[in-house]
Amino acid sequence: MVIYGTALLAACLVVGQIAGRLLGMLLGIDANVGGVGIAMLLLILVTSRLERSGRLAETTRGGILFWSAVYVPVVVAMAASLDVRGAFSRGAVAILAGLAAAAAGFAMVPLLCRAVSAPASLPPDEAAASGDAA
């Protein structure tokens, strides 16, 4: 049944969001800490286990894959409901701060990738010897 897949996905999101909210409260902040990330991990864990035991039917899978497939349309709708006018009418501070923060992030991607790529590029035997430290 397709609904089983969607229900599983929905349950993962709800449990993840609750966990994220509680984690936030535990840290003393009024925000959700990683709820969506926890939900993603849950979904990966549950589906891989079900798949291994052959209990994830094709139709069930369809109930998850549909939502994965409408991801881009959902993001397009998200972009269309952003406060674009408000963001660009607040003046130079907002535009400059947003632009500079994005630029700094882009610039650091290759730096950080390079900084951590050394252990991963070790030959397989050495990498195995160093274990999880890599």
Add this chain to the structure above:
Amino acid sequence: MTTPDWVAAVRGVLVDHGLVVAFAVVGLLTWTAAAISRRLTGGRLHGSAVAILLGLALAGVGGMATGGRKGIADVEWLAGMGLLGGGMLRDLAVVATAYGVRLEELRRTGLVGVLSLAFGIASAFAVGGAVAWACGFRDAVALTTIGAGAATFIVGPVTGSALGAPGDVIALAVAAGVVKAIVVMVATPFVAARIGLDNPRAALVYGGLMGTTSGVAAGLAATDERLVPYGAMTATFYTGLGCLVGPSLMYALFRALVG
């Protein structure tokens, strides 16, 4: 006998079917974007990237026409766009993209993810605070709040209200966060090749450095959909951690700097 009001009747049906109308509109938008991508850019600019640009343009038009803060979703019969593109369905779709990701792939990159989050949050506060300083702000509360806005448009107001920042400073922080999200959405497909954003690990690092869930979600969708779950995974921790360090560690640092 009065003449029937045809326009009001049609509008009524559209308003009653908000979410359904949004599916149809987004489908049309996507189809138009695919045509533009093929005919005008010869496929060089990804159809998803064009669709997101069209969405942003539509949001600008909606904002100017209605004066509201929800883009095209402020047009009454297009309110469903706000539901389809809102946090609830976006998060459902983001989680769904994780289906098929192998756990080992994530485990191997765990440390990188944590590192990228730390660097991403610290740099956003630093850059945002520096811009605010250059624009004449001198008090630690305003500098921290605008720095928080440069992290994401949620960290900004959360930090600002925790520190008791005035309303106009909080509004600036939100605006900075939205500008960042838009820049990340639009620029990612253009810089992806130069910054090596073509593998799961780079996507993970990128998600942690950028942090804006909407920006990362759209930026990766426009670049390569297969990278979405990796970037989204780290980005989802960014806002929460930003809200954690904003009013505490970051405020203390800014206060130590400006006295």
